[in-house]
Amino acid sequence: MGPIPYDEDGRLPHESEFLSQLGDRVREMRTLRGMSRRELARRSRMSERYVAQIEAGKGNVSIVRLLRIALVFR
Structure with missing residues (x-):
C-alpha cells in the first residue's frame, strides 16, 4: 500500500471535498436569507474571517460552530 495522499492543507481528499x-x-x-457574511459572523459569534474560511472550504469547523451557524439559519 502506498503513502496516504494528503493535500497541501494536510487533509485527505475526502476531507477537503467535504469541507468545500x-x-x-x-x-x-x-445568500438565500439575504444575509451578509458580517451579519452571519456577528449572529453566530465568530469572526468574519473565520466565516470566510468556512465558506472557502479552508476552515476546519467544529461541531459546536456548525451548531451556531445552523441556529442562525433556523
Missing part, C-alpha cells in the same frame, strides 16, 4: 461542499452550503444558505 460544507462551505458552499453555508454560503448558499446565507
Whole structure:
C-alpha cells in the first residue's frame, strides 16, 4: 500500500471535498436569507474571517460552530 495522499492543507481528499461542499452550503444558505457574511459572523459569534474560511472550504469547523451557524439559519 502506498503513502496516504494528503493535500497541501494536510487533509485527505475526502476531507477537503467535504469541507468545500460544507462551505458552499453555508454560503448558499446565507445568500438565500439575504444575509451578509458580517451579519452571519456577528449572529453566530465568530469572526468574519473565520466565516470566510468556512465558506472557502479552508476552515476546519467544529461541531459546536456548525451548531451556531445552523441556529442562525433556523
